[in-house]
Amino acid sequence: MKAILSLDQGTTSSRALLFDRTGHILALAQQEFTQHFPEPGWVEHDGEEIWRTQLRVTQSALQQSALAAADIGAIGITNQRETTILWDRASGKPVAPAIVWQDRRTAAICDQLKADGHENRIRAKTGLVVDAYFSGTKLRWLLDHVPGAREKATRGELAFGTIDSWLIWNLTGGKLHATDVSNASRTMLFDIHRLAWDEELLALLDIPRSVLPQIVSSSEVVGHTACEGLPTGIPIGGVAGDQQAALFGQACHEPRMAKNTYGTGCFMLMNTGERAVTSQHRLISTVAWRLGSKHGAKTHYALEGSVFIGGAAVQWLRDGLGIIGSSAEIEALATSVPDSGGVFLVPAFAGLGAPHWDANARGTILGLTRGSTRAHIARATLDAIAYQSAELAQAMRDDADIPLSELRVDGGAAVNNLLMQFQADLIGVKVIRPQITETTALGAAYLAGLAVGFWDSTAEITSLWSVDRVFLPGAAREQAQARMQKWMRAVERAKDWA
Numbered sequence: 001m002k003a004i005l006s007l008d009q010g011t012t013s014s015r016a017l018l019f020d021r022t023g024h025i026l027a028l029a030q031q032e033f034t035q036h037f038p039e040p041g042w043v044e045h046d047g048e049e050i051w052r053t054q055l056r057v058t059q060s061a062l063q064q065s066a067l068a069a070a071d072i073g074a075i076g077i078t079n080q081r082e083t084t085i086l087w088d089r090a091s092g093k094p095v096a097p098a099i100v101w102q103d104r105r106t107a108a109i110c111d112q113l114k115a116d117g118h119e120n121r122i123r124a125k126t127g128l129v130v131d132a133y134f135s136g137t138k139l140r141w142l143l144d145h146v147p148g149a150r151e152k153a154t155r156g157e158l159a160f161g162t163i164d165s166w167l168i169w170n171l172t173g174g175k176l177h178a179t180d181v182s183n184a185s186r187t188m189l190f191d192i193h194r195l196a197w198d199e200e201l202l203a204l205l206d207i208p209r210s211v212l213p214q215i216v217s218s219s220e221v222v223g224h225t226a227c228e229g230l231p232t233g234i235p236i237g238g239v240a241g242d243q244q245a246a247l248f249g250q251a252c253h254e255p256r257m258a259k260n261t262y263g264t265g266c267f268m269l270m271n272t273g274e275r276a277v278t279s280q281h282r283l284i285s286t287v288a289w290r291l292g293s294k295h296g297a298k299t300h301y302a303l304e305g306s307v308f309i310g311g312a313a314v315q316w317l318r319d320g321l322g323i324i325g326s327s328a329e330i331e332a333l334a335t336s337v338p339d340s341g342g343v344f345l346v347p348a349f350a351g352l353g354a355p356h357w358d359a360n361a362r363g364t365i366l367g368l369t370r371g372s373t374r375a376h377i378a379r380a381t382l383d384a385i386a387y388q389s390a391e392l393a394q395a396m397r398d399d400a401d402i403p404l405s406e407l408r409v410d411g412g413a414a415v416n417n418l419l420m421q422f423q424a425d426l427i428g429v430k431v432i433r434p435q436i437t438e439t440t441a442l443g444a445a446y447l448a449g450l451a452v453g454f455w456d457s458t459a460e461i462t463s464l465w466s467v468d469r470v471f472l473p474g475a476a477r478e479q480a481q482a483r484m485q486k487w488m489r490a491v492e493r494a495k496d497w498a
Helices: 047-065 107-115 119-126 135-145 149-154 163-171 199-204 242-249 311-321 327-335 374-400 417-427 439-452 458-464 477-494
Strands: 003-009 013-019 025-032 072-079 085-088 158-161 178-180 214-216 219-224 235-241 258-262 266-273 284-290 299-307 344-346 364-366 406-410 430-434 467-471
Touching: 003 047, 003 163, 003 439, 013 047, 013 439, 025 047, 047 163, 072 163, 072 242, 072 439, 085 135, 085 149, 085 163, 107 119, 107 135, 119 199, 135 149, 149 158, 158 163, 163 178, 163 219, 163 235, 178 235, 219 439, 235 242, 235 439, 242 258, 242 266, 242 284, 242 299, 242 439, 258 374, 258 439, 266 284, 266 374, 299 374, 311 327, 311 374, 327 374, 327 417, 344 374, 344 477, 364 477, 374 417, 374 477, 406 417, 417 430, 417 467, 417 477, 439 458
Parallel strands: 003 072, 072 235, 178 214, 258 406, 406 430
Antiparallel strands: 003 013, 013 025, 085 158, 219 235, 258 266, 266 299, 284 299, 344 364, 430 467
């Protein structure tokens, strides 16, 4: 075995990477795919386009590396979580567009669940708040609104999955319908304590058991490739939701270690060990990963805070407003002014996630004057990413009752030095960027590699993690707190708009 192949299926692009034993990238291919916004608050993907782009970049990465199929030890899969797809078992075709995690169309279903008094029971079993973010109500919506779907589902003719399940199904030629515990824990249908689908929750959302995938560990060989376009027989050895994979890839293998991923959204996770911690500050408790029997069959949990719009706000500046020509331009533009000039951008384009959980919040720009320029708006956009993440850090501190000593960072926006320094200033602890920031794909590769013996242990993986740059807090705490208070004023004005 010379390499591990990692499939990183994200919200805006499909990627494939090959990693060697030192965790370095041998090949990388990426392709964006179409985002569909059929109605306000709705976000959809074409499941077949996701598979086509994922297959194409996988083929490209293999060609770049010039490795033979026998050189590939295993495939690791990591994916945008909560995005919900329903397909026909016979044809293998989706019966409707995939409903993306950002989609808010099921907010009314969630409101009714809370009004009927189910919130505490759901939270006790799943670790989640009742929100349209999670997959369960999206699946309920598809069964209710796609003609004939409920009848077909009851007859066992349809299959539900998050994107990991969809990729596994296609990679194995329809032989395997499975999901790992980390992705299952995002559905609002899964008991994270028993590690099983919950019959009471299924009944509550009127979802037939027959549509659900089987549950597997995050690190075990679950199947082998058997699809057109790829070599046959490559083991599929690792599966994890993107944020859990990033936590693993950042070598946060011990309790109290935390990371923040700056991607389409921002997701801060803290490893809580083999115990699910109930948040008192509106974070969620989630399964981080479960290693296979080869490595003790241990399940780790995490506290998580989710920011729905992070890097997507920069994309909006590019695509929606035309303020920048490419995402890479924002740092230079934002640095051209000393600060945001009193401008605050609350990017609640898909509502607010943790700790607010306001599906009706909407994006807001405040503090504009005649002196405000596109540079100030660019600076306010970067600031907003850091402000939202600082809220998560404070909630995590309060829940864990232990101060953060450091925050490991990754994701596309983590390369932005201005953003990382402002983040360190706000949270008051050092922010550490590793040499390899592709930690989501790397985490999936590590999980797959452990399953087939490419790496021997988590200790070996920890030894491969290395620092690129450390950002030390430079602002006084009083100044940072004053900035956060202004931010919170802006957030209050964005709430409950829709």
